């Protein structure tokens with residue numbers, strides 16, 4: 636008959652403390668790491684909140700806060716974009732105030748040249 | 756070898772399952788990691804392109820982390836004994852390292868009796884534990900915190916993760932060579948990869964200190 640040998644069951648105090656100790660160290664390291672991460676999220680959220688508050692404050696301090704109430708813009712419409720009145724979306728306003736990007740830039744330049752020298 | 760007859764149960768079923776699971780995860784993680792580090796097209800394509808390879812890497816990492824964690828909780832005694840063995844270094848272990856267990860032809864000297872694991876395996880045990888912890892501690896922030904942490908910290912994680920991978924792959928390659936290829940040590944192959952048993956004569960010779968404390972099952 637072949638005999639089969641195996642380890643005895645149970646552990647000693649020393650083995651228990653070593654096993655538990657390693658797990659405890661790992662738990663502490665993971666905890667510290669998680670804490671660092673959570674703090675970083677807080678700092679980042681804090682920063683975003685402050686930045687947003689700053690932008691709102693700056694905006695509230697502005698004398699003119701809406702472009703359609705800006706006297707200079709109103710004047711521009713009266714003198715040039717819709718001569719004699721304040722009328723948005725005229726042909727001229729559409730072509731001059733909308734910009735284009737990338738490959739469409741040469742065509743835009745061409746168009747702007749077309750309006751060159753024109754004034755009310 | 757000695758003339759002890761019989762066999763020794765070295766690794767239980769859960770241990771072997773966990774070892775297989777971790778091995779497969781490691782291979783997938785290593786392969787996908789190499790794929791996106793060097794941007795190797797065919798490796799990425801194995802996993803359905805770079806974006807999918809990245810997802811495979813992350814979710815395999817979850818198994819890579821949860822597997823051993825569950826194993827340790829279910830087998831706390833086994834784990835404690837393992838930690839006890841690999842954290843015990845005596846004069847015999849130092850002497851084993853000086854002779855490199857007799858594996859290197861020109862290093863002469865008597866190889867002293869060893870525990871369940873020889874001094875080299877003990878060191879590998881620590882390398883694997885620390886290496887895996889580093890993977891976890893750098894990998895999950897690279898996944899979950901990437902938009903909250905500073906670029907410098909993220910870069911630090913990537914660098915540590917990468918070098919950890921290089922060192923661990925070399926360590927695992929060495930481990931594979933001794934466990935599966937080297938004629939003197941591959942006699943233990945089946946104890947981890949198959950049925951859990953090693954020949955008693957081999958154990959009496961390679962792990963004399965551990966062997967002395969075994970008891971008969973039948």
Ligand code: HEM
Pocket residue numbers: 781784785786787788789791792809810812813816817819820890891893894895897898913914916917920923924
């Ligand atoms: C808990 C385990 C792990 C986690 C959570 C994890 C997570 C990650 C993440 C999120 C990335 C970033 C790549 C991307 O953006 O998709 C990454 C990269 C990488 N991983 Fe892992 N990983 C783990 C384990 C491993 C293992 C075991 C290996 C190798 C054996 C490995 C090798 C690599 C390599 C080589 C890279 C590329 C590094 C670089 O670009 O600098 N990882 N890992």
